[in-house]
Amino acid sequence: MAYSDKVVDHYEHPRNVGSFGSTGDVKGRNDIGVGVVGAPECGDVMQLQIKVSEDGVIEDAKFKTFGCGSAIACSSLATEWLRGKSLDEGLAIKNTELVQELSLPPVKIHCSVLAEDAIRAAIDDYRHKNDSGDADASGAAGQGSETESVSQA
Amino acid sequence: MSVTLPIYLDHNATTPVDPRVLEEMLPYFTEKFGNAASRNHQFGWAAEEAVDRARAQAASLIGASSKEIIWTSGSTESNNLAIKGGAAMYEKAPRTAESGRGHIITSAIEHKAVLDPVKRLMREGFDATFLEPPADGIVRREHVEAAMREDTILVSIMWANNEMGTLNDVPEIGALCRDRGVLFHTDATQWVGKMPTDVERDNIDLLSWSGHKIYGPKGVGALYVRRRKPRVRLVAIQDGGGHERGFRSGTLNVTGIVGFGKACELCEQEMDQDRERLLALRQKLERSIHEQLDVVQINGHPERRLPQTTNISFGFVEGESLMMGMKGIAVSSGSACTSASLEPSYVLKAIGVGDELAHSSLRFGLGRITTEQEIDYTIEQVVAAVNHLRAMSPLYDMHKEGIDISKIEWSHH
Numbered sequence: 001m002a003y004s005d006k007v008v009d010h011y012e013h014p015r016n017v018g019s020f021g022s023t024g025d026v027k028g029r030n031d032i033g034v035g036v037v038g039a040p041e042c043g044d045v046m047q048l049q050i051k052v053s054e055d056g057v058i059e060d061a062k063f064k065t066f067g068c069g070s071a072i073a074c075s076s077l078a079t080e081w082l083r084g085k086s087l088d089e090g091l092a093i094k095n096t097e098l099v100q101e102l103s104l105p106p107v108k109i110h111c112s113v114l115a116e117d118a119i120r121a122a123i124d125d126y127r128h129k130n131d132s133g134d135a136d137a138s139g140a141a142g143q144g145s146e147t148e149s150v151s152q153a
Numbered sequence: 154m155s156v157t158l159p160i161y162l163d164h165n166a167t168t169p170v171d172p173r174v175l176e177e178m179l180p181y182f183t184e185k186f187g188n189a190a191s192r193n194h195q196f197g198w199a200a201e202e203a204v205d206r207a208r209a210q211a212a213s214l215i216g217a218s219s220k221e222i223i224w225t226s227g228s229t230e231s232n233n234l235a236i237k238g239g240a241a242m243y244e245k246a247p248r249t250a251e252s253g254r255g256h257i258i259t260s261a262i263e264h265k266a267v268l269d270p271v272k273r274l275m276r277e278g279f280d281a282t283f284l285e286p287p288a289d290g291i292v293r294r295e296h297v298e299a300a301m302r303e304d305t306i307l308v309s310i311m312w313a314n315n316e317m318g319t320l321n322d323v324p325e326i327g328a329l330c331r332d333r334g335v336l337f338h339t340d341a342t343q344w345v346g347k348m349p350t351d352v353e354r355d356n357i358d359l360l361s362w363s364g365h366k367i368y369g370p371k372g373v374g375a376l377y378v379r380r381r382k383p384r385v386r387l388v389a390i391q392d393g394g395g396h397e398r399g400f401r402s403g404t405l406n407v408t409g410i411v412g413f414g415k416a417c418e419l420c421e422q423e424m425d426q427d428r429e430r431l432l433a434l435r436q437k438l439e440r441s442i443h444e445q446l447d448v449v450q451i452n453g454h455p456e457r458r459l460p461q462t463t464n465i466s467f468g469f470v471e472g473e474s475l476m477m478g479m480k481g482i483a484v485s486s487g488s489a490c491t492s493a494s495l496e497p498s499y500v501l502k503a504i505g506v507g508d509e510l511a512h513s514s515l516r517f518g519l520g521r522i523t524t525e526q527e528i529d530y531t532i533e534q535v536v537a538a539v540n541h542l543r544a545m546s547p548l549y550d551m552h553k554e555g556i557d558i559s560k561i562e563w564s565h566h
Contacts, residue, residue, distance in 0.1 A: 003477065011477060017545045022554055039563030040548060041508030043471050043497065047547035064547035068473040072545065 003069055004103035010073035015080050018062045019049050033126025035118040044071045044111065048118040050082060050090070052126050058082045058090055063118075070108040074098050074115035087123050158481030160527045164366075164520030165315055165343060165462055166485060170412065171368040171521070177415040178370065181408040189405045190396060200407045207414025214417040215341075215360060216351035217377050223400045224410055227374035228342040229266040231361030234376055234401065235338040236270040236309055238387030239359065240279055243306040243336055254278040255306035260292045260321075261285045261503040263311050267340050271309070280304075290317050290453035290504045294325035301329075307336045312344035316500040316516055317453035318462025320344070327356030336385065342366055346420035347428065347459055352377055358385045364409060368521060369416030373409030376400075423521075431519045432460035434528045438517060439463055441532040446539055448552070452506055452514060461519040464501075466510040467535075469549035470542040475515060478538025482531055485516040509548070509558065 003011070019026065026032045032051055038044040044067035051060040061079040065072045077098055082090050095112035098104070104112060161169070181203060189204045191197025208219040225231045236257075245255040259271050261283045271281050282300045286292045292310050308330050312323045323339050330337035338359035341350065345360070346367030352360060360377040364370050378400065379385040393402025442449055448468030467475060472486035497511035506514070517531070543549040551558055 008477075011474070014545055019550070023551070023556065024554075036547065037564060040512070040558060041497075041563070043473075043512040045547055045563070064545050064550060066469060066546045066548045067471050069477040071471075072474060 006102050007069055007073040007104070010076040010102070011069045014063075014072060014076045016060075016062050016076065016083075017064065019047070019064060020051055020060075020062060030129050033122040033124070033129070035121025035123075035125060037117045037121055038067070038114050040066065043067060044114055046071065046075050046114055046118040048075060048078065048115075048122045050122045050126060052087070056086055058085050058087065061122075067111065067114075068108070070102070070104055071111040071114060073102050074104075074111045075118065077101060078115045078119055082119065087127070090119055090123055093119055156524070156526045156530045160482045160531065161522065162482060162484045162517050162519060162527075162531065164523075165318070165516060165518035167365045167371065168368045168520055169522065170365075170370055171416065171419055173419060174369055174412045174415045178408045178412040181411050185407075187407075189407055190394065200405075203411050204405055204407060207410045207417075210414035210418045210421075211375050212377075214350065214421050215345060215362075215377055216353050218380070220398075221352075221377050221380050223376045223378055223397045224405055224413075225374045225376055225401055226372055226406070227365070228264075228340060228361045228363040229374075230401075231363075231374050231376035232264075232266045232309075232338075232340055233270050234387060234390055235359040235361060235378075236267065236307065237274065237390050238400075239307050239336050239338065239385070240274050241388035242386050244279070245304050245306065246278075252278050252280065253304070255280070256302045256304045257281040258297055258300045258305060258308045258310075259283055260310055262290065262292070262314055262316075262500045263309070264315055264340060264342070267309055267311065284310075285503050286321075288505050289457070290314060290319040290500075291457060292321040292326070294322050294329050297326050298329055301333060301335070305333070305335050307338065309338040309340065312339050312341040313348070313459050313462075314453070314500065315343050316498055317464045317504075318343070318459035319453040320348075320457045320459065323357070324355040330358070331356040343459060343462070346417065347424065347461065349424065352379070358383075364413040364416055367416045367420050370409050370412040373406050373413045375413065427521060428460045431523065434519055434523060434525060435461060435463055435517075437525075438519075438528050438532060439465070442535060445532075445536045450506075450510065452501055453504070461523075462516065464514055464516045466501075466506065466514040467539050468510065468513060469546045469552060470539055471512050472515055474542055475513075475535075475538050478541055479531070479534040482534055485518070486514065507559070 020032050026034055032049055035048045037046050047064045049062045050058045053059045061082040063075040063079050065075045081093055095116040098112040098115055099109055185199045187196030187200035189200040208222045211222050212219045246253050257271055257279055259267055275281050284292055284296045310321050310326055313320050327337050336358050339357055340361045342363050345362040358379045363374040387400055389400055391402050396402050450466045452464040476486055497508055501511040548558055
């Protein structure tokens with residue numbers, strides 16, 4: 001199966017790779033939402049982190065992905081699209097838009113679904129941290145990292 | 154020295170036709186196009202003579218006699234004929250029984266062309282045991298011996314595994330089966346032509362191999378069927394004109410058979426030098442990758458493998474994306490990241506390679522056309538691609554942070 005030029009471009013020059021700190025660090029930060037979806041045994045894991053300003057704008061987004069070229073491209077593109085959007089605008093990003101932009105073949109649609117799940121999970125995480133105030137954030141940070149739980153897709 | 158792209162390192166999937174093989178085949182398309190079954194004119198005689206020559210070449214490669222070679226369309230057909238035809242001939246109970254027709258021993262790491270015929274026989278009243286080899290991937294005599302039953306009628310164990318290149322204890326299993334009077338079939342598709350074969354010494358009753366894995370054409374294969382001590386009989390699965398002593402009806406693929414024979418002859422002549430050269434290249438590939446990358450694992454036994462095959466897992470990177478990064482290099486991935494199948498290789502799973510490492514595995518299959526320059530280029534590309542992907546792998550970060558990935562509760566989708 002040949003990859004589209006856009007997928008190859010994101011694969012070779014991924015946008016916004018990285019994170020805003022280690023798993024433990026970002027847990028305690030209320031301005032950051034983290035979404036980790038997928039599973040290594042399924043061949044895809046996407047980690048998406050968003051940094052949200054006080055007025056609710058996603059000012060930065062970073063990703064790390066274990067997965068095929070299409071999964072990498074979907075997450076890379078998602079970070080580009082998220083930057084500058086409000087949380088609600090972010091939630092409005094649909095997997096079908098990713099499919100269209102990257103010309104993904106039918107067998108790779110699940111990669112775009114995973115990216116949409118990652119966006120949702122990151123925004124949910126941010127809202128969860130901020131809706132229930134400081135107590136929750138410190139509670140989450142106190143959980144330790146040994147048996148980490150990953151948000152449901 | 155520069156290399157020409159693309160580089161082909163997938164010789165376990167198929168091999169190019171050797172130009173000397175092609176040359177031998179060409180006259181049989183146009184000038185000597187006769188039907189080998191036409192007994193009454195010279196077109197037929199010429200074709201028959203060519204088929205006989207190929208039969209001798211094929212027999213010689215495996216230490217058999219010409220009369221023991223049955224032409225087929227490839228290993229899938231050879232395996233089907235051996236397993237279904239053998240089971241039907243040696244079954245214990247009458248056909249009306251719903252079960253108890255006999256017991257078959259095979260392994261979980263066989264090719265689908267063995268597993269699926271055995272599964273069909275199970276639906277038709279046969280019992281079967283699928284042996285799971287230990288982590289080194291090698292099926293041994295004692296595994297088969299422990300599974301033997303009073304009603305075992307057939308053992309089918311591949312000689313070399315197609316995904317890892319690991320070598321099973323075929324001669325020892327052959328001896329065991331001979332002692333017990335049980336029919337022994339081996340799918341030797343990856344072995345024959347690369348390694349010395351002697352069906353007499355190794356007590357083999359039925360052996361499958363294929364033209365396109367040994368620098369011959371696709372669509373032609375052979376089944377060795379023992380004729381003496383003991384004489385093996387099979388129930389044909391394809392009815393028709395009674396070709397191939399009734400074992401396999403159908404007009405012979407003369408051009409393919411001529412190519413198959415020539416391919417066998419070349420393998421016999423060049424096997425030793427190819428083996429030595431390719432083993433050195435494979436070892437260079439493995440050693441260099443080990444030196445330049447952490448968390449890599451060679452799957453299967455470290456030494457007991459085909460000289461030209463290696464299967465390597467690169468921790469924390471997914472196989473398909475890795476192939477995408479290795480520009481111009483054709484290898485095969487143990488991962489199948491498609492919506493239809495998120496399952497990684499069942500072979501690697503059977504020997505206990507974790508799912509995430511199975512998704513991270515690549516098979517490198519070297520061959521007659523592989524050069525040292527190509528291997529050097531491949532090492533460079535693999536290392537660069539793994540580093541590129543690890544820089545964006547959340548799993549590699551977790552690994553470096555000391556998080557045990559297997560302890561995380563992942564969401565399964």
